[in-house]
Amino acid sequence: MDHHLKPVKTAPVTPKTKRRAMPAEDRREQLIQATIKCIATQGLSSTTMAHITKEAGLSMGIVNLHFESKEKLLIETLRHVTEEYLRGWNDIISADTDDAAATIKTLLEFEFSASIVCKEKLAVWFAFWGEAKSRPIYQKICAKNDKRTEDSLVQLFQHFIDSGGSSWQHLDAELLVSTLTALVDGLWLDLLLTPRQMTRAKAREICLNYLTSVFGNQFQ
Amino acid sequence: MDHHLKPVKTAPVTPKTKRRAMPAEDRREQLIQATIKCIATQGLSSTTMAHITKEAGLSMGIVNLHFESKEKLLIETLRHVTEEYLRGWNDIISADTDDAAATIKTLLEFEFSASIVCKEKLAVWFAFWGEAKSRPIYQKICAKNDKRTEDSLVQLFQHFIDSGGSSWQHLDAELLVSTLTALVDGLWLDLLLTPRQMTRAKAREICLNYLTSVFGNQFQ
Amino acid sequence: MDHHLKPVKTAPVTPKTKRRAMPAEDRREQLIQATIKCIATQGLSSTTMAHITKEAGLSMGIVNLHFESKEKLLIETLRHVTEEYLRGWNDIISADTDDAAATIKTLLEFEFSASIVCKEKLAVWFAFWGEAKSRPIYQKICAKNDKRTEDSLVQLFQHFIDSGGSSWQHLDAELLVSTLTALVDGLWLDLLLTPRQMTRAKAREICLNYLTSVFGNQFQ
Amino acid sequence: MDHHLKPVKTAPVTPKTKRRAMPAEDRREQLIQATIKCIATQGLSSTTMAHITKEAGLSMGIVNLHFESKEKLLIETLRHVTEEYLRGWNDIISADTDDAAATIKTLLEFEFSASIVCKEKLAVWFAFWGEAKSRPIYQKICAKNDKRTEDSLVQLFQHFIDSGGSSWQHLDAELLVSTLTALVDGLWLDLLLTPRQMTRAKAREICLNYLTSVFGNQFQ
DNA sequence: AATGAATGAGGGTTCATTCAT
DNA sequence: CATGAATGAACCCTCATTCAT
Numbered sequence: 001m002d003h004h005l006k007p008v009k010t011a012p013v014t015p016k017t018k019r020r021a022m023p024a025e026d027r028r029e030q031l032i033q034a035t036i037k038c039i040a041t042q043g044l045s046s047t048t049m050a051h052i053t054k055e056a057g058l059s060m061g062i063v064n065l066h067f068e069s070k071e072k073l074l075i076e077t078l079r080h081v082t083e084e085y086l087r088g089w090n091d092i093i094s095a096d097t098d099d100a101a102a103t104i105k106t107l108l109e110f111e112f113s114a115s116i117v118c119k120e121k122l123a124v125w126f127a128f129w130g131e132a133k134s135r136p137i138y139q140k141i142c143a144k145n146d147k148r149t150e151d152s153l154v155q156l157f158q159h160f161i162d163s164g165g166s167s168w169q170h171l172d173a174e175l176l177v178s179t180l181t182a183l184v185d186g187l188w189l190d191l192l193l194t195p196r197q198m199t200r201a202k203a204r205e206i207c208l209n210y211l212t213s214v215f216g217n218q219f220q
Numbered sequence: 221m222d223h224h225l226k227p228v229k230t231a232p233v234t235p236k237t238k239r240r241a242m243p244a245e246d247r248r249e250q251l252i253q254a255t256i257k258c259i260a261t262q263g264l265s266s267t268t269m270a271h272i273t274k275e276a277g278l279s280m281g282i283v284n285l286h287f288e289s290k291e292k293l294l295i296e297t298l299r300h301v302t303e304e305y306l307r308g309w310n311d312i313i314s315a316d317t318d319d320a321a322a323t324i325k326t327l328l329e330f331e332f333s334a335s336i337v338c339k340e341k342l343a344v345w346f347a348f349w350g351e352a353k354s355r356p357i358y359q360k361i362c363a364k365n366d367k368r369t370e371d372s373l374v375q376l377f378q379h380f381i382d383s384g385g386s387s388w389q390h391l392d393a394e395l396l397v398s399t400l401t402a403l404v405d406g407l408w409l410d411l412l413l414t415p416r417q418m419t420r421a422k423a424r425e426i427c428l429n430y431l432t433s434v435f436g437n438q439f440q
Numbered sequence: 441m442d443h444h445l446k447p448v449k450t451a452p453v454t455p456k457t458k459r460r461a462m463p464a465e466d467r468r469e470q471l472i473q474a475t476i477k478c479i480a481t482q483g484l485s486s487t488t489m490a491h492i493t494k495e496a497g498l499s500m501g502i503v504n505l506h507f508e509s510k511e512k513l514l515i516e517t518l519r520h521v522t523e524e525y526l527r528g529w530n531d532i533i534s535a536d537t538d539d540a541a542a543t544i545k546t547l548l549e550f551e552f553s554a555s556i557v558c559k560e561k562l563a564v565w566f567a568f569w570g571e572a573k574s575r576p577i578y579q580k581i582c583a584k585n586d587k588r589t590e591d592s593l594v595q596l597f598q599h600f601i602d603s604g605g606s607s608w609q610h611l612d613a614e615l616l617v618s619t620l621t622a623l624v625d626g627l628w629l630d631l632l633l634t635p636r637q638m639t640r641a642k643a644r645e646i647c648l649n650y651l652t653s654v655f656g657n658q659f660q
Numbered sequence: 661m662d663h664h665l666k667p668v669k670t671a672p673v674t675p676k677t678k679r680r681a682m683p684a685e686d687r688r689e690q691l692i693q694a695t696i697k698c699i700a701t702q703g704l705s706s707t708t709m710a711h712i713t714k715e716a717g718l719s720m721g722i723v724n725l726h727f728e729s730k731e732k733l734l735i736e737t738l739r740h741v742t743e744e745y746l747r748g749w750n751d752i753i754s755a756d757t758d759d760a761a762a763t764i765k766t767l768l769e770f771e772f773s774a775s776i777v778c779k780e781k782l783a784v785w786f787a788f789w790g791e792a793k794s795r796p797i798y799q800k801i802c803a804k805n806d807k808r809t810e811d812s813l814v815q816l817f818q819h820f821i822d823s824g825g826s827s828w829q830h831l832d833a834e835l836l837v838s839t840l841t842a843l844v845d846g847l848w849l850d851l852l853l854t855p856r857q858m859t860r861a862k863a864r865e866i867c868l869n870y871l872t873s874v875f876g877n878q879f880q
Numbered sequence: 881a882a883t884g885a886a887t888g889a890g891g892g893t894t895c896a897t898t899c900a901t
Numbered sequence: 902c903a904t905g906a907a908t909g910a911a912c913c914c915t916c917a918t919t920c921a922t
Contacts, residue, residue, distance in 0.1 A: 268890085
């Protein structure tokens with residue numbers, strides 16, 4: 001169940017060489033990418049095995065061969081997107097720096113970067129969120145994700161508050177993080193539902209503006 | 221209009237249950253409520269006609285009698301929830317008062333009131349949002365709703381800013397509203413996905429806290 | 441293309457019977473034959489997908505796999521019977537001979553041959569004729585057929601008339617053909633409706649008798 | 661089960677007077693007329709109870725009240741058309757005359773009269789013939805009809821032959837009648853399927869032309 | 881490992897029939 | 902008698918899954 005990032009195959013590829021490092025893993029990746037594309041294009045409920053395999057340029061039976069069932073493929077797709085997000089996040093958090101403000105800004109850049117909030121990924125997020133209420137497994141995958149990012153973000157803000165002297169000591173890091181997290185989620189929703197009115201740049205600006213209203217010009 | 225070839229039905233029908241005619245509008249309402257419950261319980265994609273009609277205690281054919289198709293029932297259900305929300309909102313906005321701050325506070329109360337963010341309604345919102353990307357009709361119903369509320373909220377905030385003298389004149393009402401709207405949406409998502417960690421009271425507090433960080437203690 | 445909301449199918453499928461892949465064209469032929477049999481046995485309006493596939497010894501989904509819809513299968517069935525008829529007719533017409541009388545006699549043999557007016561084919565013809573009035577596509581398929589056969593038959597009779605010297609010059613080939621064609625159709629109807637009283641041999645005799653009343657003993 | 665001809669009601673009629681001679685019989689007639697219209701307009705297989713009752717301007721339940729079932733209504737409709745035809749036929753046959761030729765001509769007039777071969781009646785005939793093979797009851801009603809007319813027609817022709825002296829004694833009245841009957845049926849089919857090319861006048865001409873080829877100018 | 885024709889349970893929809901009004 | 906809202910069996914069609922090739 002290793003999900004390290006690999007060169008993505010989107011076109012039908014038919015390698016003829018016998019010794020392939022991880023052909024099975026490549027197929028899985030290929031199918032997950034096709035699934036993401038289908039969900040983004042036609043919605044979760046209209047995404048069929050036939051669509052997915054056609055998009056991947058493969059045969060119908062391949063999914064059950066590599067994922068056992070459609071349900072498992074969907075779960076792996078959600079997990080894939082989730083872990084990709086988490087990995088990017090962790091790369092930023094774990095970067096060795098003492099400048100909390102800079103890290104926070106970098107995180108915001110990341111949250112609204114093209115690779116994360118591209119319409120395909122967004123569509124996947126919301127498709128699964130829409131079903132999460134009635135599918136505990138989806139909820140679990142998303143929640144675990146949230147929990148981890150939120151915890152590290154609280155630490156980060158606490159560092160920042162502590163570094164600011166007495167002026168911010170009255171601030172509640174957890175409250176701030178809850179607010180910022182909700183704000184980001186809400187902006188993602190806007191990016192998905194009304195892409196004409198909400199852009200990634202504007203979303204970032206709104207977040208920075210919020211931080212400014214709390215911390216002053218530290219984030220400009 | 222339909223010219224598909226249909227077999228002659230000769231089988232006798234012997235319903236065993238009692239039937240009682242009801243005003244069409246009542247039946248529609250009854251079916252919409254059953255639909256909401258089903259979506260909340262099992263998710264949009266698992267909601268079948270059989271489930272809905274069983275939930276309503278009626279027979280399978282009734283939906284097509286009153287809504288023509290499942291798709292139309294779903295649309296009407298979304299519209300129902302949307303309009304119920306909009307009606308509550310308008311009642312508050314159009315209440316005759318000069319106290320913009322009070323109106324804003326009332327709106328926040330409303331946004332997180334039990335009747336609006338009960339888990340059933342939330343599930344419906346997000347279920348449809350998850351499909352909105354690939355179903356223009358859903359997007360349209362939701363977008364129309366957003367546009368109207370946002371416009372009146374901007375006016376409201378502008379009034380409030382203007383009433384506050386020079387201290388807030390630098391504030392951008394539209395930016396504020398975009399932020400607050402996104403915040404509310406994000407908090408709704410939290411209420412749906414992690415009801416254990418996010419409560420309606422906490423959500424309201426987060427919003428007020430945000431307003432406080434912008435306007436100071438005007439909303440406490 | 442289809443955007444109806446569909447529930448996720450999670451139920452496992454465990455087919456109990458053996459399956460054997462066949463060339464698509466063979467399957468189509470097999471299904472068309474089953475359709476003909478069903479129409480003959482139970483009538484067009486009682487012919488269901490379940491009946492057809494059971495008759496063919498196949499599963500329900502196979503029709504939509506090979507014909508897209510029931511309607512298309514029915515159309516192809518009509519076309520099949522029609523073209524089979526037309527092919528036989530053309531074989532006779534295009535056979536290299538100058539003896540128009542012999543060709544006409546051969547055509548009559550053909551019109552009432554067992555392979556054409558077997559009760560199954562007749563049932564198919566009349567089943568579709570009965571629906572033709574309200575289904576332009578059926579009418580079109582039948583009409584095209586009629587037009588072609590009628591034209592070549594007129595030519596044939598004209599040759600025959602011309603070859604007979606002055607005695608038949610007053611005859612109207614088109615009128616003759618209209619008469620003969622209607623006669624054949626009417627006899628087919630008798631063969632279908634009252635097979636006890638009308639036989640293929642008798643039908644042929646009636647036609648020859650008609651030709652005799654026009655041309656004298658040329659056809660005996 | 662009296663089927664005497666009555667003033668036909670085609671528009672929704674709501675009599676307010678209490679004492680009606682045969683209101684039930686009127687309703688039956690009204691429904692049968694609506695059924696004929698529906699079959700002619702949309703074909704037998706697309707004719708639903710809802711269509712019929714709407715066409716009649718009555719309520720859905722009325723058919724089962726007066727005919728017990730749809731099937732019975734269809735049978736009565738076929739019987740109605742059949743008996744109307746038979747009645748017209750008998751009126752001609754039983755008219756007191758010794759001029760067989762004149763009677764035969766009158767019968768041909770009748771066979772292609774507007775009231776008999778109007779497209780609505782034709783559609784009904786062929787609709788039922790198309791189903792006759794698999795519905796013995798339809799076949800029975802049609803066959804009974806045929807039998808009766810055929811017998812009296814044979815007698816008629818026999819009279820005519822006998823009246824002609826020795827020149828026609830070699831003619832077989834039964835064969836003639838079989839031919840003429842089939843011819844008429846075939847022409848009806850043409851009138852139904854290709855009304856553009858076949859007219860009532862032309863059909864009559866074809867029949868007369870046939871009789872001429874047998875009997876010479878006796879029918880001109 | 882890969883294919884895709886075949887399967888069949890389950891979906892939405894239709895419509896003859898019923899029965900409370 | 903008459904109505905038409907309600908019923909539910911049976912229809913056609915979809916699509917996740919299987920397995921002979």
